Amino acid sequence: MNKNPKIAVFGGGSWATAIVKMLCENLEQVGWYMRNQSAIDYIKENEHNPNYISSAEFNVNQLNLSSDINKMVKYADILIFAIPSAFVKAELDKIKVDLSSKIVFSAIKGIIPESGLIVGEHFNKKLNIPIENIGVITGPCHAEEVAMERLSYLTIACQDEAKAKILGDCISSNYIKTKISDDIIGTEYAAMLKNIYAIAAGIAHGLGYGDNFQSVLMSNSIREMKRFIKKIHKMKRNINNSAYLGDLLVTGYSIFSRNRMFGNMIGKGYTVKSAMMEMSMIAEGYYAAKSAYLLNEKNNVNTPIINAVYQILYENKNPKTVFKNLTELID
Amino acid sequence: MNKNPKIAVFGGGSWATAIVKMLCENLEQVGWYMRNQSAIDYIKENEHNPNYISSAEFNVNQLNLSSDINKMVKYADILIFAIPSAFVKAELDKIKVDLSSKIVFSAIKGIIPESGLIVGEHFNKKLNIPIENIGVITGPCHAEEVAMERLSYLTIACQDEAKAKILGDCISSNYIKTKISDDIIGTEYAAMLKNIYAIAAGIAHGLGYGDNFQSVLMSNSIREMKRFIKKIHKMKRNINNSAYLGDLLVTGYSIFSRNRMFGNMIGKGYTVKSAMMEMSMIAEGYYAAKSAYLLNEKNNVNTPIINAVYQILYENKNPKTVFKNLTELID
Numbered sequence: 149m150n151k152n153p154k155i156a157v158f159g160g161g162s163w164a165t166a167i168v169k170m171l172c173e174n175l176e177q178v179g180w181y182m183r184n185q186s187a188i189d190y191i192k193e194n195e196h197n198p199n200y201i202s203s204a205e206f207n208v209n210q211l212n213l214s215s216d217i218n219k220m221v222k223y224a225d226i227l228i229f230a231i232p233s234a235f236v237k238a239e240l241d242k243i244k245v246d247l248s249s250k251i252v253f254s255a256i257k258g259i260i261p262e263s264g265l266i267v268g269e270h271f272n273k274k275l276n277i278p279i280e281n282i283g284v285i286t287g288p289c290h291a292e293e294v295a296m297e298r299l300s301y302l303t304i305a306c307q308d309e310a311k312a313k314i315l316g317d318c319i320s321s322n323y324i325k326t327k328i329s330d331d332i333i334g335t336e337y338a339a340m341l342k343n344i345y346a347i348a349a350g351i352a353h354g355l356g357y358g359d360n361f362q363s364v365l366m367s368n369s370i371r372e373m374k375r376f377i378k379k380i381h382k383m384k385r386n387i388n389n390s391a392y393l394g395d396l397l398v399t400g401y402s403i404f405s406r407n408r409m410f411g412n413m414i415g416k417g418y419t420v421k422s423a424m425m426e427m428s429m430i431a432e433g434y435y436a437a438k439s440a441y442l443l444n445e446k447n448n449v450n451t452p453i454i455n456a457v458y459q460i461l462y463e464n465k466n467p468k469t470v471f472k473n474l475t476e477l478i479d
Numbered sequence: 480m481n482k483n484p485k486i487a488v489f490g491g492g493s494w495a496t497a498i499v500k501m502l503c504e505n506l507e508q509v510g511w512y513m514r515n516q517s518a519i520d521y522i523k524e525n526e527h528n529p530n531y532i533s534s535a536e537f538n539v540n541q542l543n544l545s546s547d548i549n550k551m552v553k554y555a556d557i558l559i560f561a562i563p564s565a566f567v568k569a570e571l572d573k574i575k576v577d578l579s580s581k582i583v584f585s586a587i588k589g590i591i592p593e594s595g596l597i598v599g600e601h602f603n604k605k606l607n608i609p610i611e612n613i614g615v616i617t618g619p620c621h622a623e624e625v626a627m628e629r630l631s632y633l634t635i636a637c638q639d640e641a642k643a644k645i646l647g648d649c650i651s652s653n654y655i656k657t658k659i660s661d662d663i664i665g666t667e668y669a670a671m672l673k674n675i676y677a678i679a680a681g682i683a684h685g686l687g688y689g690d691n692f693q694s695v696l697m698s699n700s701i702r703e704m705k706r707f708i709k710k711i712h713k714m715k716r717n718i719n720n721s722a723y724l725g726d727l728l729v730t731g732y733s734i735f736s737r738n739r740m741f742g743n744m745i746g747k748g749y750t751v752k753s754a755m756m757e758m759s760m761i762a763e764g765y766y767a768a769k770s771a772y773l774l775n776e777k778n779n780v781n782t783p784i785i786n787a788v789y790q791i792l793y794e795n796k797n798p799k800t801v802f803k804n805l806t807e808l809i810d
């Protein structure tokens with residue numbers, strides 16, 4: 149592969165915007181697809197995204213912006229997808245260009261509802277992209293802090309570590325450090341599951357549980373995550389590495405976490421519907437809770453926290469009662 | 480051992496006060512030693528500790544208060560020590576009563592400076608208390624939240640688990656859940672080390688690092704803690720259990736943590752001396768950093784975070800420079 153590859157980011161949200169910013173530190177040209185043409189027009193005129201982390205400023209001459217996904221796929225050697233998992237399928241369905249020679253990285257934290265697969269698996273099984281051309285970009289990293297250029301560590305996973313290394317070099321800068329991993333399955337599941345645990349943390353907070361309980365909840369969450377991922381893809385991994393534990397913590401503890409915020413509203417008594425209406429962003433964990441719960445019906449791993457979140461979000465159970473029960477199931 | 484043992488708490492600080500409160504939920508009489516007679520007089524009159532978690536109210540008829548440590552040692556079958564590690568030796572030196580038949584629990588998070596031993600080891604090696612009569616009470620648990628009766632999980636460790644169980648039953652209540660462990664060495668070291676990592680988290684915050692970095696720091700801290708403890712006492716333990724990871728998180732992330740606050744002041748530019756003067760409570764991690772660093776000189780475990788805190792607190796190195804260097808040593 150070319151050491152100076154053409155890279156394009158697909159998505160118009162916070163995380164997509166943050167990744168474009170990282171790439172602009174190193175590349176002369178960065179492709180950026182978003183479906184919203186008016187946002188593109190706004191960026192061209194005002195040099196920042198109108199809707200997400202708008203304090204991140206761009207030199208528009210570096211940006212190759214387009215709302216034509218096929219044009220962007222054609223342009224790029226490396227495609228980075230950062231679209232909410234619920235909308236990925238609809239976007240992928242638009243693609244008519246052959247993807248088999250492309251390198252595709254997922255920066256999406258979730259399961260594609262239509263296929264029940266994580267994004268990497270979906271690319272491999274549904275779009276026939278060879279597994280060695282599929283990778284994952286994962287945190288711990290709130291996009292908001294990338295905008296502020298606060299030091300962040302990303303993990304780039306790919307079974308072909310040379311490809312991970314190339315992308316890592318393209319996004320490293322004085323405020324981004326990158327680490328390479330070969331665990332594409334585990335890092336992607338971790339990125340999905342942590343959003344469920346962040347919702348749980350938010351619910352607990354909303355119900356009035358304190359810091360002592362939160363720490364127990366997070367300690368149980370990482371053990372649950374380890375069991376869940378081990379069942380799906382057993383390999384040697386240190387679950388306490390930044391891509392797993394760090395990602396859980398930044399989401400579970402940070403005020404920037406929309407999943408935690410969503411959970412907090414649920415805990416305070418909002419209905420799921422009203423909490424979703426109040427928030428202008430999508431809480432990925434809402435979809436992840438369902439996907440993980442359904443997936444686990446056959447895997448049968450002990451997942452009391454995922455079960456609790458599922459019961460509250462999808463079975464209309466009372467958060468207070470569910471959490472009272474949960475406190476007996478964790479330690 | 481008697482199933483209804485006489486229990487006394489030694490210490491007048493937040494954590495001692497919280498443990499007395501927990502015991503009062505179950506016992507008719509709780510012994511409480513503190514050296515400050517005027518605080519005892521105040522409690523008898525006002526039904527709360529004047530200096531620490533003063534919102535915790537007591538029925539003084541339940542309390543057997545005394546500033547005579549020998550009287551209290553004589554009274555009790557189970558002694559719970561919750562005195563800052565720097566002052567333990569001076570208090571223990573006052574004891575003339577034979578301790579060999581007593582059961583002694585440590586609720587202290589630190590190393591006794593004079594002996595360089597954690598409290599359990601000190602009891603065993605210096606006071607000849609049999610190892611099966613020594614135990615540890617550990618969090619994650621901020622005393623402030625016990626005062627508010629917020630649900631908290633404690634771990635009670637003793638090689639003789641029956642003894643841990645008895646004490647566990649005495650402190651369990653509708654807001655305290657207890658878990659039994661046989662890892663007295665590991666839980667006690669974890670309780671000590673977490674304060675150093677909380678200082679590191681505070682320094683990072685004070686220097687302007689954000690949530691993304693904090694999560695990486697915590698993820699590295701738990702791995703460092705695991706290495707450190709494994710070297711000292713190798714046994715099967717899950718470092719992600721609440722007594723280890725939970726305790727680290729509650730201290731590293733909570734606004735109630737005085738160690739984090741102390742670190743924050745250092746990061747913001749206070750000298751060690753002025754930060755200590757500003758705070759009315761002792762940051763245990765200050766002493767722990769020195770003890771852990773010295774201990775590790777012979778163990779030679781890779782501990783970049785402990786080293787960084789030590790350099791700042793004891794070698795007068797610039798926090799900004801030390802942390803800039805630390806960012807290269809963690810991932």
